[in-house]
Amino acid sequence: MTFMIATVALCGVLVYLATMVVFAHTESVRVEAEAERLDAIMVSSVRSVLREPEVALETTGALLESAPLVRDQILTVAQRNSRYFRSLMVLGGNGVVMAVAPPSSIYAGADYSSAEFMSRVRSSSTVRWSSIHAGLDEGSREISLGMSLNGGSILAILDFDALASRLAELLGSSATGLSLADSGGTYIVHRDTSKVNRRETDSGLLASRLSNPTANVYRFVRGTGKDAAFVLARRIPEVDWFAIVDRPADYALAAFKSSLLLVSTMAALAIGLAAALAAVATRRLMLDVAAAGHEAEHPENGTKATSMYFKETLAIRDATRAASERMRAKDADNIRLTQTLAELAQAQKALVESERLAVQGTMAATMAHELNTPIAAVDSAAVTTERSARDILGYVQRSGSVATAGAARALSDLVDGYDPTLALTGSTRRKQVQHVESLLRSRLAAVGCADHDDFDPAILAIRIVDLGLTQDIEECVDRIADGLCSDDGEAVLSGISAAEIAASCRVAKAAMAKAHGVVSSISGYSSSESGGGSRPIRIKASVEEALALLYVQTKRDVRLELTAHADPWVDAQPATLQRIWMNMIANALDAIGYRGYLGIRVLVRNGKAIVEFEDSGPAIPEVFLRTLWQQDSGVRLQGERGGINLAPVKELVGLAKGEISCESAPGRTIFTISLPEHVKLGVAGST
Amino acid sequence: MGTGTDGSKAILLVDDEAIIVLALSRELRAAFGGEYRIETALNAEEAFEVISDLEREGCELVVVISDWLMPGMRGDDFLIAVRQTYPAIALIMVTGQADEKAVERVVREAKVLACIRKPWRGSEIIELIRSATKA
Numbered sequence: 051m052t053f054m055i056a057t058v059a060l061c062g063v064l065v066y067l068a069t070m071v072v073f074a075h076t077e078s079v080r081v082e083a084e085a086e087r088l089d090a091i092m093v094s095s096v097r098s099v100l101r102e103p104e105v106a107l108e109t110t111g112a113l114l115e116s117a118p119l120v121r122d123q124i125l126t127v128a129q130r131n132s133r134y135f136r137s138l139m140v141l142g143g144n145g146v147v148m149a150v151a152p153p154s155s156i157y158a159g160a161d162y163s164s165a166e167f168m169s170r171v172r173s174s175s176t177v178r179w180s181s182i183h184a185g186l187d188e189g190s191r192e193i194s195l196g197m198s199l200n201g202g203s204i205l206a207i208l209d210f211d212a213l214a215s216r217l218a219e220l221l222g223s224s225a226t227g228l229s230l231a232d233s234g235g236t237y238i239v240h241r242d243t244s245k246v247n248r249r250e251t252d253s254g255l256l257a258s259r260l261s262n263p264t265a266n267v268y269r270f271v272r273g274t275g276k277d278a279a280f281v282l283a284r285r286i287p288e289v290d291w292f293a294i295v296d297r298p299a300d301y302a303l304a305a306f307k308s309s310l311l312l313v314s315t316m317a318a319l320a321i322g323l324a325a326a327l328a329a330v331a332t333r334r335l336m337l338d339v340a341a342a343g344h345e346a347e348h349p350e351n352g353t354k355a356t357s358m359y360f361k362e363t364l365a366i367r368d369a370t371r372a373a374s375e376r377m378r379a380k381d382a383d384n385i386r387l388t389q390t391l392a393e394l395a396q397a398q399k400a401l402v403e404s405e406r407l408a409v410q411g412t413m414a415a416t417m418a419h420e421l422n423t424p425i426a427a428v429d430s431a432a433v434t435t436e437r438s439a440r441d442i443l444g445y446v447q448r449s450g451s452v453a454t455a456g457a458a459r460a461l462s463d464l465v466d467g468y469d470p471t472l473a474l475t476g477s478t479r480r481k482q483v484q485h486v487e488s489l490l491r492s493r494l495a496a497v498g499c500a501d502h503d504d505f506d507p508a509i510l511a512i513r514i515v516d517l518g519l520t521q522d523i524e525e526c527v528d529r530i531a532d533g534l535c536s537d538d539g540e541a542v543l544s545g546i547s548a549a550e551i552a553a554s555c556r557v558a559k560a561a562m563a564k565a566h567g568v569v570s571s572i573s574g575y576s577s578s579e580s581g582g583g584s585r586p587i588r589i590k591a592s593v594e595e596a597l598a599l600l601y602v603q604t605k606r607d608v609r610l611e612l613t614a615h616a617d618p619w620v621d622a623q624p625a626t627l628q629r630i631w632m633n634m635i636a637n638a639l640d641a642i643g644y645r646g647y648l649g650i651r652v653l654v655r656n657g658k659a660i661v662e663f664e665d666s667g668p669a670i671p672e673v674f675l676r677t678l679w680q681q682d683s684g685v686r687l688q689g690e691r692g693g694i695n696l697a698p699v700k701e702l703v704g705l706a707k708g709e710i711s712c713e714s715a716p717g718r719t720i721f722t723i724s725l726p727e728h729v730k731l732g733v734a735g736s737t
Numbered sequence: 738m739g740t741g742t743d744g745s746k747a748i749l750l751v752d753d754e755a756i757i758v759l760a761l762s763r764e765l766r767a768a769f770g771g772e773y774r775i776e777t778a779l780n781a782e783e784a785f786e787v788i789s790d791l792e793r794e795g796c797e798l799v800v801v802i803s804d805w806l807m808p809g810m811r812g813d814d815f816l817i818a819v820r821q822t823y824p825a826i827a828l829i830m831v832t833g834q835a836d837e838k839a840v841e842r843v844v845r846e847a848k849v850l851a852c853i854r855k856p857w858r859g860s861e862i863i864e865l866i867r868s869a870t871k872a
Contacts, residue, residue: 470755470756470759471755471756472755473755473758473759473777475755475758475777475778475779475783476776476777476778476779476783476784476786476787477783477786477787477790479776479777480776480787480790506771508771509766509770509771512766512774512775513766516759516762516763550763553759554759554760554763557756557759557760558760560756561756561760564756602806602833602834605753605806605807605808606806606808606811607808607809607810608808644811
């Protein structure tokens with residue numbers, strides 16, 4: 051394994067180095083080409099610049115031959131070379147200054163005496179007289195060029211900085227200086243002598259370089275060690291002047307190229323050595339492990355001196371195992387913690403829900419109590435009133451004639467059988483009224499009371515029918531008619547009123563019973579357990595209570611069916627279940643609109659209590675089914691179909707540890723709620 | 738529906754709760770005696786049947802009082818239908834629960850005299866009937 055790693059690493063390094071060499075070569079070719087181009091620019095530029103002083107010198111020499119023209123000629127020369135000349139002096143043979151220029155204001159006069167000037171020139175250590183000479187005044191950083199002619203001299207002072215700037219402009223940033231030397235190699239000047247190793251730039255050395263007619267590029271080293279830099283000199287053969295261009299990048303590249311091979315070789319050797327050492331160490335470790343393993347298997351033959359490597363290996367293995375154990379323990383802790391947090395969140399939700407339900411339960415309980423009180427009072431009053439009405443009927447029955455007693459008994463029978471929910475209405479009632487009226491009129495006529503002033507047979511017929519007369523009609527009508535025609539006819543009329551009072555009390559009692567039913571449902575919804583936790587609940591009864599609470603909502607053209615294929619028990623908070631059923635019923639009714647079908651089925655499937663809510667409303671589009679349980683408006687989440695927001699229902703079902711799902715097709719949408727059946731009561735409770 | 742040929746007049750009560758029609762019919766009969774025949778129906782279909790009977794018998798239907806929330810046709814639809822056929826009948830809607838839109842619609846399209854909330858006050862309904870029949 052170690053061999054493989056070492057080999058792969060070595061190959062990688064070699065590939066890297068090869069890539070670097072190719073890159074360096076390519077870069078050097080590019081740099082060489084660039085250097086050639088710059089050289090061409092430099093040559094032409096320096097040549098054009100240096101030609102002008104020559105012209106100047108020649109011109110001024112000629113001027114000495116024709117003194118009258120000096121002023122104009124000097125002016126011309128100075129103007130032509132104004133960028134580079136700081137001054138130009140022409141000295142007569144007698145030492146009289148003939149002209150001294152700044153170029154813009156050439157004048158002749160006594161400002162400079164030839165003696166004074168010559169004295170200054172001669173006192174300068176850097177100016178030597180020769181056929182052609184050059185020097186640098188380091189103080190003023192001026193270049194002096196001199197030429198001796200017949201009995202006189204010309205001295206041009208070049209502005210070195212202007213010339214160097216021009217050169218830099220032409221050569222770009224590569225040009226850092228200008229060196230001038232005569233063809234004899236006697237003098238060399240440099241712009242910044244402080245940075246030039248004078249020994250290396252000695253004119254003799256430069257001259258020797260120049261002696262090589264084929265070479266025109268020279269390299270000089272300046273400085274040593276870290277401060278080493280390079281000076282590149284370019285010879286201009288036609289004029290024997292040199293431009294010095296600083297090109298350290300070229301030489302850095304050259305140095306890199308020259309050192310690259312050495313570095314690569316050293317690196318390869320080092321890597322090879324490391325690989326060899328690793329191989330040896332690995333081999334030794336393997337041998338030690340094998341020996342230790344053998345010793346472990348055969349301790350009696352052991353060397354009693356397990357190698358250091360094996361001990362470390364064992365230690366590492368043990369530490370790794372311990373770390374793995376700790377990691378596993380941490381993972382287990384994390385899982386437990388996550389579960390605990392989830393349970394805590396669920397418990398918090400349940401607690402909040404429980405608290406909310408408790409508040410609602412308290413309010414509903416208060417409302418139920420407040421309603422129950424008047425209901426009880428009205429119911430009691432109705433009972434009492436009915437009893438009083440019956441007392442009146444009893445009095446009429448006991449105190450009057452036989453006919454009166456018969457009428458009172460007939461009325462008592464009507465009251466006894468009176469059921470407000472069976473009251474006749476509509477055409478049936480009208481026909482019954484007409485029939486009773488006819489019978490009444492016939493009987494009254496038969497007993498001689500056809501024209502009685504105390505009552506209207508038509509109205510009497512209505513009153514008798516509204517007392518619930520549906521059986522033994524003729525006999526009942528005859529008794530009442532006989533009583534009305536007796537001497538106690540008014541008592542019979544009072545008996546009819548008493549019977550109506552009793553019937554009204556029955557109506558009131560029926561209304562109170564209905565109100566009590568609703569209040570009971572509210573009480574169930576708000577039962578004290580609502581805030582206190584789960585208890586076994588029968589699903590069917592719970593759904594029926596929800597339907598009772600939503601009774602008014604179901605009063606529309608909706609076919610409502612509640613089918614219990616079983617009646618399972620579940621553990622849940624009563625109010626939670628109520629809210630689930632009420633939400634599902636409200637959702638279905640909303641989706642159905644005013645006309646349609648709502649089927650509620652209760653069953654048991656795979657040990658789960660199932661409640662299905664099927665409605666005939668429009669289908670929920672597939673795209674909306676995916677987001678049905680999100681917190682948003684119900685209608686939007688169910689597409690064009692109506693419906694309420696079902697996200698709370700899902701939460702409620704979750705609190706009851708159940709699940710809810712939905713499948714939807716046009717005219718048939720089914721929500722299925724699955725709840726864990728109560729363990730003990732579930733099966734026994736199913737019917 | 739014009740004045741009944743037999744000279745009688747009727748009031749029709751429509752509510753799906755029998756106890757309501759029983760209670761209200763007794764209340765109205767006590768108030769109006771034989772002045773109006775009090776007819777009852779538990780739904781719109783039954784009510785239309787009664788209206789046809791009355792028309793056939795020549796009895797003038799002067800007031801229809803209907804609940805709003807009923808199985809089958811809802812009260813507002815019923816009253817609007819009555820109004821379309823019988824423009825002269827006074828209409829009253831009684832309801833324990835009606836949304837504002839339904840109320841606005843029935844006022845606009847059926848031109849009901851009033852929408853009365855349950856529990857009603859008998860005197861209020863009686864006064865409404867008296868004012869409607871007087872006009």
